[in-house]
Amino acid sequence: MIRVVVVDDIPSTRENLKKLLSFEDDIDVVGTAGDGREGVEVTRRLQPHVVLMDVNMPGMDGIAATEQLAVELPQCPVVIMSVQGERDYLRRAMQSGAREFLIKPFTGDELVSSIRRVYELEAKKGAYLPKVAPSDEPERPGGRLVAVVSGKGGCGKSFVAVNLALALRMETSAKVCLVDLDLQFGDVGVMLNLDHAKTITELVDGDGQLDWEFVDDVLADGPLGLRVLLGPFSPEYGDLVKAEHVRSIVDILRREFDYVVVDTASQLSEAALEVIDAADRILVVGALTIPAIKDTRLMLKTLESLRVERDRIVVLVNGHDAHAVYDSPSIERNLKFPVRVQIPSEPRLVGGSIHRAVPLLVGNPDADISQLFKGLARSLLPSADPAVEIKVESKPTPGHRFSLRR
Ligand SMILES: Nc1ncnc2c1ncn2[C@@H]1O[C@H](COP(=O)(O)OP(=O)(O)OP(=O)(O)O)[C@@H](O)[C@H]1O
Ligand SMILES: [Mg+2]
Incomplete structure (x- = not known):
């Protein structure tokens, strides 16, 4: 099942998308959100396979939310949905890390094939990647x-x-x-x-x-x-x-x-x-x-x-x-x-x-x-407090800024 989150500020659009996708056997809309911030929260919580993201929303817009997701949850790819003519948005959306771009109004087929394509690409990527431990795995033994x-x-x-x-x-x-x-x-x-x-x-x-x-x-x-x-x-x-x-x-x-x-x-x-x-x-x-x-x-x-x-x-x-x-x-x-x-x-x-x-x-x-x-x-010591700021103890040369931050 491809788990999808829909982020759009207009409730009727969210409902329409949900209804449209409910006809597909392999797609399940697991959550919805009404603005970018909520979209990030819901994605963080539900870890969907694909996020459908509107651009113009009050508060955090879709571009900013996509940017945050690309950094924080790169395993949850974003498909941006935007109205025609928003050429500048298209450029910004791609820069923000969106995987695909759907221009409204789009057909159900376009929507579904875009979701499947993004999902399959992500799954393929997972299969080719070297096995890296998930972050909750305990520290590897040894030095x-x-x-x-x-x-x-x-x-x-x-x-x-x-x-x-x-x-x-x-x-x-x-x-x-x-x-x-x-x-x-x-x-x-x-x-x-x-x-x-x-x-x-x-x-x-x-x-x-x-x-x-x-x-x-x-x-x-x-x-x-x-x-x-x-x-x-x-x-x-x-x-x-x-x-x-x-x-x-x-x-x-x-x-x-x-x-x-x-x-x-x-x-x-x-x-x-x-x-x-x-x-x-x-x-x-x-x-x-x-x-x-x-x-x-x-x-x-x-x-x-x-x-x-x-x-x-x-x-x-x-x-x-x-x-x-x-x-x-x-x-x-x-x-x-x-x-x-x-x-x-x-x-x-x-x-x-x-x-x-x-x-x-x-x-x-x-x-x-x-x-x-x-x-x-x-x-790098295991006992290091990540919050402590470490700096040069002696006086730095004027004009230089030496710092080590966590
Ligand atoms: N902080 C610095 N201030 C001044 N010069 C520096 C500094 N760091 C490195 N260099 C100079 O840069 C040169 C390249 O450094 P180094 O050989 O460590 O780079 P590298 O990334 O290992 O290079 P390569 O990719 O060829 O392995 C050194 O010869 C050194 O003189
Ligand atoms: Mg070297």
Whole structure:
């Protein structure tokens, strides 16, 4: 049965639609609402397969309600119903995340086939998606897995992954492992100045049976007691690492470590998807250029369609500077996501640390940026109070706004 909610401010329209749909054996109108706000509430409560949404309604209109539903309940697709000529509405409706658009007056057949199409597409999507735990599933056993991802290359993923892993070592007595899953051009080894002969390729050679002693031998020793699984030495080895290898490597590392931080490549490889699927936190690294903002939005949309729950996602904007034309409210509006961390642009400090291969947290543990990483590390502790605002403790440089919000 396709469960439908009808949102329209005119009672007779609601009744007509209900009556029309009652002739269909596979469609059931499970609820109705008289304005956008009520529509969102009813959808939240009844979780229908399809929402039929009028545009012009008092209070919250259909566009605003669709926008909210697209973010909050993406599994409940919206079909917008609007009168002809509302061209601007059509554009806004599509931008707001509506799946289909019906122009009034429409026939019963048009209505029914639109509902069925949207329902079938959603069902198909569910069948293809990797299995991601629903949010009420208990935390996965073992250490916490943090995936560092970004849509755009060069936003600072590796810089963030390396320094976050070191900050976790500094702020806790936890055992931390950093994994370089940029399987073609991984930079973790050079950023940490590691001279080590073994990489992840050693772990994919055998019959798939991994034991901890073997993995332990492959891990490199980084600064501050950090253990590191390096990426392949050469890009052609990247393809040898399959999703099932990543799964068993991550499983074994989570058994041995309190935190496993994974740096990834910018494209969503099967290896990255495997980690995203299993991660407790997905740190999406963005930057303040138009392409980077667009790619961050795309990444967030992709995570949404992979059914990754919002509370597993942390957005970090890297390379913010005092002259940036964007502020965090405008980015948040664009991304429809809170920006939890802003790392300022510090070419001298960051560039210097990468050039000397001495990570920031080791060379400048008290710098403002280092403090942000420590704050970020603390916010990942299971005991962290999500309501506490974490900021740089020292005085920030004038013009910079450093903040870490939950
Ligand atoms: N906050 C910052 N301030 C100044 N420079 C930065 C900052 N963050 C990163 N950079 C610079 O950006 C460059 C790219 O960073 P990094 O290699 O971490 O990005 P990436 O996202 O891992 O790239 P790739 O997609 O190639 O893996 C670094 O060489 C570093 O010098
Ligand atoms: Mg990188």
